Amino acid sequence: MKCPNLSLKNIRRRCFLLGSLGLALGVLYPPVVQALPDKSPVVSQDSNSEFSARLIWRIGKRSSKALLFVKGDRYRIEHLGGIKTDLGYATVTIVRLDEQKVWYILSQRRLVVSVPLTPDDVLPMSIKLEGEVARTRIGDALVGEQPATLYEVEVQRNDHRETYYEWVDESRQLLLKLVSQEREWSVEYKRVTQSKQPDYFFEPPLGYKIFETTEIQAEEG
Structure with a gap:
């Protein structure tokens, strides 16, 4: 189904982050998924990788948390709080690199809002960064309780x-944390568990209506 009055720009522009303060006050102020900056170092993901993790990402002083499930070139993000869109709150985002689409699941309305994939929707998961020219091992470190090797990557x-700065689980060859030195953003994967993920995790729920949005190339003003 087409939704002529709903654009990609509106879906992403109308989302907002109110952070942990609202949750601490007992008010449902849902954190929004904040896309990493368009210059974040993302590359193609391993099509054989399957795992689950706790996802934490920060931009400036704002942060959000979610549960993450990955199956090769697709992943499912279950937001701790939800995302506010023009059509209501989305509790789950499904990113399909193979389909070049992102699906926002609005459970209360039994609705899926489908938008075209952009580079901002792709989480960095590969150890080797796009455009990498130098890598220096700094030493041993921890991400939470997970042992890691810390690298400086140019x-x-x-x-x-x-x-x-990049924290790597060498034994499993997993990226655990990535921080930009120049810009205030980071992404972190905690409690990473490598295991098979069911296919239905990455499909629109049965019986839900799907709204396809139009793609708009526009800069935020």
């Missing part, structure tokens, strides 16, 4: 060079 894109 990335070159066009005329811009940027430095990242």
Whole structure:
């Protein structure tokens, strides 16, 4: 089904983050998924990787948390709080790199809002970063209680060079945490469990209506 009055820009622009303060006060102020900046170092994911984890991402002073389930080139994000869209609250986001789409699941309305995939929707999960030109091992570290190796990684894109700190689980070859030195954002995967994930996790729920939005190329003003 087409939804002519709902655009990709409106879906993402009308989402907002109110953070943990509202939750601490006992008010349902849901955190929104904040896309990583469009210069974040993302690459193609391993099509064989399957795991679950707790996802924490920060932009500036704002942070959000979710449960993450990954099956190769698709992943499911179960938000701790939800995302506010023009059509209501989405409790789950399904990202399909193979379909080049993102599905927002609005359970209360039995509705799926489908938007075109953008680079901002792709979480960095690969150890090797796009445009990587140098990597220096700093030493042993911890991500929560998980032992890791800390690296400083330099990335070159066009005329811009940027430095990242990267925590890696060497035994399982998993990216656990990535932080930009120049910009205030980070993404972290905690309690990573490698296990088979069911296919239905990454499909629209049965019986839900699907609204396809139109793609708009526009800059935020």
